[in-house]
Amino acid sequence: MRKLLLSAASVGLIAAPAVAEVSDGKVKIGILNDQSGVYSDFGGKNSYEAALMAVEDFGGTVLDAPVEVVTADHQNKADIASNIARQWYDTEQVDSIMELTSSSVGLAVQALSREKQKITINTGAATTELTGAQCSPYGFHWAYDTHALAVGTGGALVQEGGDSWFFLTADYAFGYSLEEQTTAFVTEKGGSVVGSVRHPLASTDFSSFLLQAQASGAKVIGLANAGADTQNAIKQAAEFGITQGGQKLAALLFTLADVHGLGAEAAQGLNLTESFYWKRNAESEEFGRRFLERTGSMPNMVHAGTYSAVLSYLKAIEAAGTDETEAVAAKLHELPVNDVFAQDGKVGANGRMIKDVYLMEVKAPADITEDWDYYNVLATIPGDQAYLDPAKSGCPLVTQ
Known part of the structure; x- marks a missing residue:
C-alpha cells in the first residue's frame, strides 16, 4: 500500500495542497519620485508615508510574508530613475515600483519594468502615453492623467x-x-x-x-x-x-x-x-486627519492615490495567492477598487484605473x-x- 501511494504521488494522482507563494520571503515595494526638486511637495516624501500607511492598514503582511517599502529620489531625471529601478530589481529584490512623478520618468521606468516583468503603478506621472501607445501588460495608471x-x-x-x-x-x-x-x-x-x-x-x-x-x-x-x-x-x-x-x-x-x-x-x-479631496466626505476626512497628524500636511490626489495603489497591489497578491507578476497583474485588472480614494473604481484593459x-x-x-x-x-x-x-x-x- 505504501508503494502504491508513493507511485500515485509521483505521477500526480494525489494532488498536493495549494501553497501561497511569495518570492524572497517578502513583498518589497519601491516609491520612486522627486523628493528634492520642483515636485517635492506634489508627491515627495509624503507619498512614501502614504505607502507606509497602506501597508500598516493592510496589517503589515500579505500571505504571511512581511511587506517592506523603500524609497528614493529620482531628481526628475529619467536616467537616474532607470538606474535606481534596475538596481532595485536586480540586487534588492524589489517587486513593484510606484508613484513615479514626472512623465518622462514614468515612461522610462514602465518600459524597464516591462522588460523585467515587474509591475509599476504610476500615481504621480500624468501622460496618457502610459496607457496609450506605450502601455504595458504590467503597467497601471492610478491617480489622474492629462x-x-x-x-x-x-x-x-x-x-x-x-x-x-x-x-x-x-x-x-x-x-x-x-x-x-x-x-x-x-x-x-x-x-x-x-x-x-x-x-x-x-x-x-x-x-x-x-x-x-x-x-x-x-x-x-x-x-x-x-x-x-x-x-x-x-x-x-x-x-x-x-x-x-x-x-x-x-x-x-x-x-x-x-x-x-x-x-x-x-x-x-x-x-x-x-481626483481626491480630504473634506469631500466622512471617510476621506478621517483619512486626511490621520495623514495630517503623521506628516503635517493634508493629502492631495497623488498621496491618496499612492495609498490606494499600494492597498490594491496587496489585495491583488492576496487574491492571487502569490506575488508572481502575471497572476498579480491579472487580479489588478479584475478586482474593483474600493477604498478612501476610489469607490467602485475599475481597471481597464490598458491599465487605466477609472474613477470619478x-x-x-x-x-x-x-x-x-x-x-x-x-x-x-x-x-x-x-x-x-x-x-x-x-x-x-x-x-x-x-x-x-
Missing part, C-alpha cells in the same frame, strides 16, 4: 466663456501631453488656441512667457506645468496684473499642496481638477474655516467621461 485634467479644468472654463486660450507649457513629455489634451477638448467645444510658449522645467523667471500670453489677448492662460513652476507663474502673473486685466489663469495640474504653498490669497478663484474626478474652485480667504480647507467642489465628473475609453487609447494590448 485627459482627466483637460476634461475637468478645460471643459469648465470653455463652458463659462473662456473660449480662447494661450498655453505656458513645461518643455517635456508631461507638458506636451497636457497641452495637447486640453487643446483637443477646447477646440471640440468650439474654443480656439491662439498661441503657446514652452519653458524649461524648474524655471524661476516667467516674465517673457507671461508677457507673450498677455499680449495674445487670450481669455484664458493655461498653465500646462506643475508644482513650483505653476506657483511661480501664478505669483509673477499677479505682478503683471494679468488677472486684473481680465484674463483668467487655468492651473491645469495644481493640487492641495500647491495651493497651501502658494497661499489662499494668491490662489483664490483658481479652477483645477483633482472633481472640479474644484479655490475658496476666497474669508470662506476658509480651517487650515487646508481650500476647495469648493463644483462638480463631479464621472470616470467614464474623465478618462479615455481603453478601446480608443491607442494601447496595442486592447482588443476591439
Whole structure:
C-alpha cells in the first residue's frame, strides 16, 4: 500500500495542497519620485508615508510574508530613475515600483519594468502615453492623467466663456501631453488656441512667457506645468496684473499642496481638477486627519492615490495567492477598487484605473474655516467621461 501511494504521488494522482507563494520571503515595494526638486511637495516624501500607511492598514503582511517599502529620489531625471529601478530589481529584490512623478520618468521606468516583468503603478506621472501607445501588460495608471485634467479644468472654463486660450507649457513629455489634451477638448467645444510658449522645467523667471500670453489677448492662460513652476507663474502673473486685466489663469495640474504653498490669497478663484479631496466626505476626512497628524500636511490626489495603489497591489497578491507578476497583474485588472480614494473604481484593459474626478474652485480667504480647507467642489465628473475609453487609447494590448 505504501508503494502504491508513493507511485500515485509521483505521477500526480494525489494532488498536493495549494501553497501561497511569495518570492524572497517578502513583498518589497519601491516609491520612486522627486523628493528634492520642483515636485517635492506634489508627491515627495509624503507619498512614501502614504505607502507606509497602506501597508500598516493592510496589517503589515500579505500571505504571511512581511511587506517592506523603500524609497528614493529620482531628481526628475529619467536616467537616474532607470538606474535606481534596475538596481532595485536586480540586487534588492524589489517587486513593484510606484508613484513615479514626472512623465518622462514614468515612461522610462514602465518600459524597464516591462522588460523585467515587474509591475509599476504610476500615481504621480500624468501622460496618457502610459496607457496609450506605450502601455504595458504590467503597467497601471492610478491617480489622474492629462485627459482627466483637460476634461475637468478645460471643459469648465470653455463652458463659462473662456473660449480662447494661450498655453505656458513645461518643455517635456508631461507638458506636451497636457497641452495637447486640453487643446483637443477646447477646440471640440468650439474654443480656439491662439498661441503657446514652452519653458524649461524648474524655471524661476516667467516674465517673457507671461508677457507673450498677455499680449495674445487670450481669455484664458493655461498653465500646462506643475508644482513650483505653476506657483511661480501664478505669483509673477499677479505682478503683471494679468488677472486684473481680465484674463483668467487655468492651473491645469495644481493640487492641495500647491495651493497651501502658494497661499489662499494668491490662489483664490483658481479652477483645477483633482481626483481626491480630504473634506469631500466622512471617510476621506478621517483619512486626511490621520495623514495630517503623521506628516503635517493634508493629502492631495497623488498621496491618496499612492495609498490606494499600494492597498490594491496587496489585495491583488492576496487574491492571487502569490506575488508572481502575471497572476498579480491579472487580479489588478479584475478586482474593483474600493477604498478612501476610489469607490467602485475599475481597471481597464490598458491599465487605466477609472474613477470619478472633481472640479474644484479655490475658496476666497474669508470662506476658509480651517487650515487646508481650500476647495469648493463644483462638480463631479464621472470616470467614464474623465478618462479615455481603453478601446480608443491607442494601447496595442486592447482588443476591439
